[in-house]
Amino acid sequence: MEKYEILGLVGEGSYGMVMKCRNKETGRIVAIKKFLESEDDKMVKKIAMREIKLLKQLRHENLVNLLEVCKKKKRWYLVFEFVDHTVLDDLEMFPNGLDYNRVRKYLFQIIKGIGFCHSHNIIHRDIKPENILVSHSGIIKLCDFGFARTLAAPGETYTDYVATRWYRAPELLVGDIKYGKAVDIWAVGCLVTEMLIGEPLFPGDSDIDQLYHIMKNLGNLIPRHQELFYKNPLFAGVRLPEIKEVEPLEKRYPKLSAAVIEFTKRCLQIDPDKRPSCADLLQCDLFIKDDFAERFTQELKAKIQKERDHPLPKKSKISRKDKDDSGDERKMLLIQD
Numbered sequence: 577m578e579k580y581e582i583l584g585l586v587g588e589g590s591y592g593m594v595m596k597c598r599n600k601e602t603g604r605i606v607a608i609k610k611f612l613e614s615e616d617d618k619m620v621k622k623i624a625m626r627e628i629k630l631l632k633q634l635r636h637e638n639l640v641n642l643l644e645v646c647k648k649k650k651r652w653y654l655v656f657e658f659v660d661h662t663v664l665d666d667l668e669m670f671p672n673g674l675d676y677n678r679v680r681k682y683l684f685q686i687i688k689g690i691g692f693c694h695s696h697n698i699i700h701r702d703i704k705p706e707n708i709l710v711s712h713s714g715i716i717k718l719c720d721f722g723f724a725r726t727l728a729a730p731g732e733t734y735t736d737y738v739a740t741r742w743y744r745a746p747e748l749l750v751g752d753i754k755y756g757k758a759v760d761i762w763a764v765g766c767l768v769t770e771m772l773i774g775e776p777l778f779p780g781d782s783d784i785d786q787l788y789h790i791m792k793n794l795g796n797l798i799p800r801h802q803e804l805f806y807k808n809p810l811f812a813g814v815r816l817p818e819i820k821e822v823e824p825l826e827k828r829y830p831k832l833s834a835a836v837i838e839f840t841k842r843c844l845q846i847d848p849d850k851r852p853s854c855a856d857l858l859q860c861d862l863f864i865k866d867d868f869a870e871r872f873t874q875e876l877k878a879k880i881q882k883e884r885d886h887p888l889p890k891k892s893k894i895s896r897k898d899k900d901d902s903g904d905e906r907k908m909l910l911i912q913d
């Protein structure tokens with residue numbers, strides 16, 4: 577670790593922190609994720625080991641590249657390529673949302689990255705603006721596989737679960753132990769409108785409030801999820817809200833185009849079995865219209881090649897300064913059972 581010089585802090589969370597660093601010998605700029613001390617915390621070790629294992633397995637142009645792993649004085653350090661900024665930074669820069677074409681380009685790559693994970697039976701489980709990195713030339717790299725996990729074998733269930741509330745699917749909120757890839761598709765649905773409008777789609781301030789936000793726009797839960805809710809000791813004595821009138825998305829956001837509404841509604845099917853796969857999503861009007869997918873695939877190839885040839889176009893700066901904590905709700909929440 578001595579070979580790196582710290583340039584600044586770019587992120588902090590329950591896992592530890594992320595620092596921007598320079599390799600003193602090569603000058604290469606990297607992002608180092610420093611985990612909390614692992615000795616007394618089995619959870620941190622579990623998370624670090626899981627992330628390392630997954631990242632070593634997963635190499636794709638839309639996933640962040642892990643360069644090196646070190647352990648020093650009981651701490652784990654993961655060294656990643658440094659990517660310029662996050663979608664959260666973009667949203668802070670453009671509080672009224674990003675333009676349609678930029679969103680379409682981001683989305684296309686986000687779905688490619690998730691699709692690659694899913695094809696390896698890995699669910700990300702924490703897709704959100706901070707975990708989506710954007711390079712200088714607009715290449716998307718998904719990161720933070722700390723909570724991703726391989727799909728459970730038939731009959732096997734998931735235990736501990738961690739995710740950011742606003743992007744959580746109803747099956748996770750009610751505590752369904754049999755969830756799957758569809759939880760990532762849900763998060764994509766929340767992300768599209770947030771990128772276009774600039775405000776989170778379902779900004780719940782508790783789990784029950786989260787369900788209320790969802791039901792207000794999408795209607796009642798499926799019977800299985802209603803049953804799970806009433807059996808869940810976390811919701812003992814709480815009743816599901818009764819929705820008198822659903823406010824459909826196109827009414828809430830009249831400016832969104834028909835293609836965006838169609839895409840979003842598909843991702844946000846309340847029944848996870850009805851949500852499309854990543855391959856299905858790439859066939860949506862949003863990407864097919866005016867040959868976008870074909871043209872952009874070519875453009876991407878050229879960009880990725882160029883970034884390989886010139887990995888550091890200019891001296892990059894720290895993009896995130898002293899952030900206030902108004903975005904605190906975006907932090908991770910830990911639920912254990």
Ligand code: 38R
Pocket residue numbers: 586587588594607608609640656657658659660661662706707709719720895896
């Ligand atoms: C940036 C740039 C600005 N803010 N990250 C992904 C690795 C990484 C991060 N590579 N390049 C960056 N670039 C760990 C941030 N903030 C940020 C991003 C992700 C803070 C926390 C996280 C979550 C993985 C994680 C560094 N992990």
